[in-house]
Amino acid sequence: MLLDLFLGFLRVGCFSFGGGYAAVALIREIVQTNGWLSEEMLSYIIAVSESTPGPIMVNLATYVGSTQAGVLGAIVATFAVALPAFLIILGLMAVMKRFMGNPWVSAAMKGLKACIIGVIFATGLEMLWTNCVSMKTPDLTAIGLTALLAGVYFGARTIMHRKISPIALIGISALLGVAAYGV
Numbered sequence: 001m002l003l004d005l006f007l008g009f010l011r012v013g014c015f016s017f018g019g020g021y022a023a024v025a026l027i028r029e030i031v032q033t034n035g036w037l038s039e040e041m042l043s044y045i046i047a048v049s050e051s052t053p054g055p056i057m058v059n060l061a062t063y064v065g066s067t068q069a070g071v072l073g074a075i076v077a078t079f080a081v082a083l084p085a086f087l088i089i090l091g092l093m094a095v096m097k098r099f100m101g102n103p104w105v106s107a108a109m110k111g112l113k114a115c116i117i118g119v120i121f122a123t124g125l126e127m128l129w130t131n132c133v134s135m136k137t138p139d140l141t142a143i144g145l146t147a148l149l150a151g152v153y154f155g156a157r158t159i160m161h162r163k164i165s166p167i168a169l170i171g172i173s174a175l176l177g178v179a180a181y182g183v
Contacts, residue, residue: 012026
């Protein structure tokens with residue numbers, strides 16, 4: 001089990017360019033392939049990981065590791081997911097100044113940015129579909145809350161000409177969730 005956790009989250013750490021949100025698709029694949037969490041539980045943990053301090057990828061790895069092998073599993077999964085980034089940053093620090101002015105490197109970085117945006121967008125659509133629409137009866141409350149939160153986010157940008165804080169959006173989401181599902 002510990003070896004599976006290590007190899008699974010090492011894979012996440014190695015191939016998740018763009019940060020935690022881009023890693024969610026790969027984490028979902030690994031967790032489902034190994035049967036570690038149900039889709040519903042994974043969605044809840046993603047929401048909690050977004051709301052808690054720290055990188056979402058590390059939070060997810062820690063939680064999944066702890067559910068599968070206790071404290072040692074949490075340590076192994078967290079170490080595995082963070083190890084590639086740590087080693088890559090060490091290596092990049094040595095050569096970054098030298099190559100950043102290179103047009104090929106700059107073009108590659110722009111291409112990676114577009115790819116990451118696509119992965120994050122596709123993951124969001126997949127989560128929306130899985131959690132709101134693909135059930136026998138669509139969760140109209142979840143669909144409505146999603147639309148309302150999108151309206152708040154884009155409305156703040158349009159009306160107030162500034163972005164709404166992610167912390168404020170998470171707080172609003174939590175309050176709306178309690179109001180819609182808890183009452």
